[in-house]
Amino acid sequence: MNKTLNQKAxxxxxxxxxxxAFNAAVPLMTVVNYSFQExxxxxxxxxxxxxxxxxxxxxxxxxxxxxxxxxxxFIILVIQLPLGIGIALTMPKKGWGVPVxxxxxxxxxxxxxxxxxxxxxxxxxxxxxxxxxxxxTLGFDYNFTQQSGDAWFTTILMDVWHWTSLVVLLSYAGLxxxxxxxxxxxxxxxxxxxxxFRYIELPKMKKVLTLAILLRFMDSFMIYTEPFVLTGGGxxxxxxxxxxxxxxxxxxxxDLGPAAAMSLIYFLIVLLIxxxxxxxxMKDEGRT
Amino acid sequence: MNFxxxxxxxxxxxxxxxxxxxxxHSYLLKQSRDEDWALRDVNIDxxxxxxxxxxxxxxxxxxxxxxxxxxxLKPTKGEVLFDDKNMTALNPVERDIAQIFQFPVIYDTMxxxxxLAFPLKNRGLSExxxxxxxxxxxxxxxxxxxxxxxxxxxTADGKQKISLGRxxxxxxxxxxxxxxxxxxxxxxxxxxxxxKLKELHQKINRTxxxxxxDQIEAxxxxxxxxxxxxxxxxxxxxxxxxxEKPKHTFVGHxxxxxxxxxxxxxxxxxxxxFEGKILPNKINTKKNNFKTLQVGIRPEFIxxxxxxxxxxxxxxxxxxxxxVVDAECSSGNIKILxxxxxxxxxxxxxxxxxxxxxxxxxxxxxxx
Numbered sequence: 001m002n003k004t005l006n007q008k009a010x011x012x013x014x015x016x017x018x019x020x021a022f023n024a025a026v027p028l029m030t031v032v033n034y035s036f037q038e039x040x041x042x043x044x045x046x047x048x049x050x051x052x053x054x055x056x057x058x059x060x061x062x063x064x065x066x067x068x069x070x071x072x073x074f075i076i077l078v079i080q081l082p083l084g085i086g087i088a089l090t091m092p093k094k095g096w097g098v099p100v101x102x103x104x105x106x107x108x109x110x111x112x113x114x115x116x117x118x119x120x121x122x123x124x125x126x127x128x129x130x131x132x133x134x135x136x137t138l139g140f141d142y143n144f145t146q147q148s149g150d151a152w153f154t155t156i157l158m159d160v161w162h163w164t165s166l167v168v169l170l171s172y173a174g175l176x177x178x179x180x181x182x183x184x185x186x187x188x189x190x191x192x193x194x195x196x197f198r199y200i201e202l203p204k205m206k207k208v209l210t211l212a213i214l215l216r217f218m219d220s221f222m223i224y225t226e227p228f229v230l231t232g233g234g235x236x237x238x239x240x241x242x243x244x245x246x247x248x249x250x251x252x253x254x255d256l257g258p259a260a261a262m263s264l265i266y267f268l269i270v271l272l273i274x275x276x277x278x279x280x281x282m283k284d285e286g287r288t
Numbered sequence: 289m290n291f292x293x294x295x296x297x298x299x300x301x302x303x304x305x306x307x308x309x310x311x312x313h314s315y316l317l318k319q320s321r322d323e324d325w326a327l328r329d330v331n332i333d334x335x336x337x338x339x340x341x342x343x344x345x346x347x348x349x350x351x352x353x354x355x356x357x358x359x360x361l362k363p364t365k366g367e368v369l370f371d372d373k374n375m376t377a378l379n380p381v382e383r384d385i386a387q388i389f390q391f392p393v394i395y396d397t398m399x400x401x402x403x404l405a406f407p408l409k410n411r412g413l414s415e416x417x418x419x420x421x422x423x424x425x426x427x428x429x430x431x432x433x434x435x436x437x438x439x440x441x442x443t444a445d446g447k448q449k450i451s452l453g454r455x456x457x458x459x460x461x462x463x464x465x466x467x468x469x470x471x472x473x474x475x476x477x478x479x480x481x482x483x484k485l486k487e488l489h490q491k492i493n494r495t496x497x498x499x500x501x502d503q504i505e506a507x508x509x510x511x512x513x514x515x516x517x518x519x520x521x522x523x524x525x526x527x528x529x530x531x532e533k534p535k536h537t538f539v540g541h542x543x544x545x546x547x548x549x550x551x552x553x554x555x556x557x558x559x560x561x562f563e564g565k566i567l568p569n570k571i572n573t574k575k576n577n578f579k580t581l582q583v584g585i586r587p588e589f590i591x592x593x594x595x596x597x598x599x600x601x602x603x604x605x606x607x608x609x610x611x612v613v614d615a616e617c618s619s620g621n622i623k624i625l626x627x628x629x630x631x632x633x634x635x636x637x638x639x640x641x642x643x644x645x646x647x648x649x650x651x652x653x654x655x656x
Contacts (some may be wrong), residue, residue: 204396
């Protein structure tokens, strides 16, 4: 085989390389550098090997915030997925209701994260906030700034409000791509509503739901801005999730080495869980 | 009770004759013009156990008609009767019909076996009954070796067999309907599946309705073909009738390849006057205020002769079995089909029409 040598194509790829280098590789390498060294400021570094990693992996504090993070993400997924699918199933498929529903659903997604945090902070204030005040008037002892249970409740409610729409929109798109013939065939076969959901809608939504779960997992696992504005990780450490803890360590205490090591461990956990999940969900796809 | 079981297990007893009375359907809320109707005044009488085809181009209303028969669509006007029983208001399950769609509809997550068993389970049959039925149909459709595979792993024709099988496993089916079922099947498998369907029809002897835009599919499958055009039935007949005596110019065009030659003519004293030549056909019509008058003759029924209508030969294409001659007469283009052994004159020639197969059409409908 005589191949003509033509390397010009590389020229087209270079801009991408540069872009990726500056937005991913270079910052990441900085973190890697910090994670293996001790810094005393003014660019003086000392080699520490894997010390920071060992420290983080054995630290109570890291275990606690990782535990909180896993529980939070788990609750978020358990609530938002069924709720999102449920709402998508009840949304109209044609007529004037479609744009109305779509706009209503997109609204929370368009609000900046810290605004969401601020909104909910005020909304949930026990004395003047509508939610907090109403709950207290109804006889609940509700104070999210003092009681950790209330803080969790408020954070989860806020996230459900902010992000369930994403699951709804993805599920809705998935549902709409199902050909009417499937419903007609099911009707002829005498399938129940549950059968239709179980054997037609759910399998056909598999791809968008995989996407929804991945996105919701990643976003909730890395949640920062909203709880930062809402609770600041409090009361105490009750809502101190991984990102909040990481920022406290890096910028609050200036422990750059351990913070860098924690970042990498954090990153690897997210990557690993996503990979495992994706592999499981896509196991059967190759054959179709 | 015993009689009921007999009906459930034998099937043939409850097959139905299908009658459509003055069916019209529109997808619009208000209808003012003819074009607003997807279906106009359809009347059909179908016998028990026959094989029928609905033939027509895309958008002629054939799928609409099929969905009305199956109960997926409620007609705007008219009635659907199975064995003289009014079914118009009933849903597909109550009508006991089976329908096979354009592309394979299968339950992806189920095995082939469960796909076939699904309609039976929903109807509350016992496990043993289901098992024997599924195995029987699996065998009939040559799916036995794949029964325990996931349905999503099969090829397009395998999947379409599953959709077909889900209709066949049920013994209570009044009619099996096919909505262009071979669209996604590879050409070489189309023939196989089509003969399979024909064979099945003879074996199980159920009423089958086959919707298609492909004349070959319709003509090879059905005993009776219903040709539809712009929401109306233009002709119902056997393949031979449709070919030899099209009742509407559309049927002439649509059936046969190349289609019928349709050329302007006049009628004088009960005879067709075509280009100044009086054709011997007798026309008995009292009506004489047609907007258009045309003569129709299939290319197969035109012969070259010493004298007759004068034509100019434009082009001859030899397809191997016969020659297609493109000619031109003073009122338009005309196609002639001749045996491949026939000597085609070049330049100017004369042709005559076979009288038996020459028809006059007034406003596109045959005048007899």
